[in-house]
Amino acid sequence: MEGHASISPEVIARYASDAALEVEGVRRLVERHLPRHRGVRIASTEAGAVTIELHVSLEWGAAFADVGRVVQERVAGYLARMADLQPERVDVLVDEIG
Numbered sequence: 597m598e599g600h601a602s603i604s605p606e607v608i609a610r611y612a613s614d615a616a617l618e619v620e621g622v623r624r625l626v627e628r629h630l631p632r633h634r635g636v637r638i639a640s641t642e643a644g645a646v647t648i649e650l651h652v653s654l655e656w657g658a659a660f661a662d663v664g665r666v667v668q669e670r671v672a673g674y675l676a677r678m679a680d681l682q683p684e685r686v687d688v689l690v691d692e693i694g
Contacts, residue, residue: 608679609637611671611679615667616650616667619667620658621663622654623653636648645684646681647685649689650667651689652688654690655694667688
């Protein structure tokens with residue numbers, strides 16, 4: 597059977613958001629910077645490479661580097677399982693702590 601299937605950036609953003617919020621130390625996504633994407637920006641190149649940018653608020657005392665690394669791993673793994681998508685990059689920006 598011939599055809600083409602694609603997943604909208606909004607769905608990818610939702611998956612990335614859900615995965616990030618499961619990580620211990622992440623309080624929430626910071627929405628004021630990107631209100632339409634709930635703190636997640638999805639970008640793709642003409643070649644099909646996808647990058648994810650997440651704006652997060654961390655709990656007070658959370659180790660930024662450790663939480664950021666786990667968020668990157670969790671988001672990439674979730675997108676691979678749910679959408680058969682291997683992002684080129686997952687960038688985590690800490691916008692707030694508290």
